Amino acid sequence: MNKDFFLNTEEVAKKLLGMKLIHETLDGIISGKIVEVEAYLFNDPASHSYKGKTKRNKAMFEEGGIAYVYKIYGVHHCFNVVTNKKGIGEAVLIRALEPLEGIELMKINRKKDSDLCNGPAKLVEALGIKKEQEKKDLISSELRIEEFEIPKNIVAKERIGISKGKSLKLRFYINKNKYISKIN
Secondary structure, three states: OOHHHHOOHHHHHHHHOOOEEEEEEOOEEEEEEEEEEEEEOOOOOOOOOOOOOOOOOHHHHOOOOEEEEEEEOOOEEEEEEEEOOOOOOEEEEEEEEEEEEOHHHHHHHHOOOOOOOOOHHHHHHHHOOOHHHOOOEOOOOOEEEEOOOOOOOEEEEOOOOOOOOOOOOOEEEEOOOOOOOOOO
């Protein structure tokens, strides 16, 4: 995988499905297969970048292939893959993972034994991703994405939990995967 992989946001969203998100921590490796994502485009009223660059969303305007980590509801963090060319302001939200490695660490991080990665805030907590990891290179850092498997059947649906741009089918998930956050 190289930086060119991250250019077309909608295509990147689909190609991320089946890939492995890895976090090398001091306690061990934690990873999961990406099973659900949402694309956010620069001209998309639901995107953080829609009204331009701010202190909160400035990572979205960097060159694709880095992490964008932000807080929602003032409590939880979400993890995104920045996409497209520098200055464009696009990203793919990772919504759900199928746990692969470090499952015991995930349970400790989440303080739960189930529902570890079936939602964007849950997977960030399970993998121990921190705001300080924003702008990390997702090709070569301790927080990275690697090829794993190619899914056979991808579903495109409306995104979840937004009030604008609801009709856009920019949510993608692996059909019949039991780890997705919501079936609709």
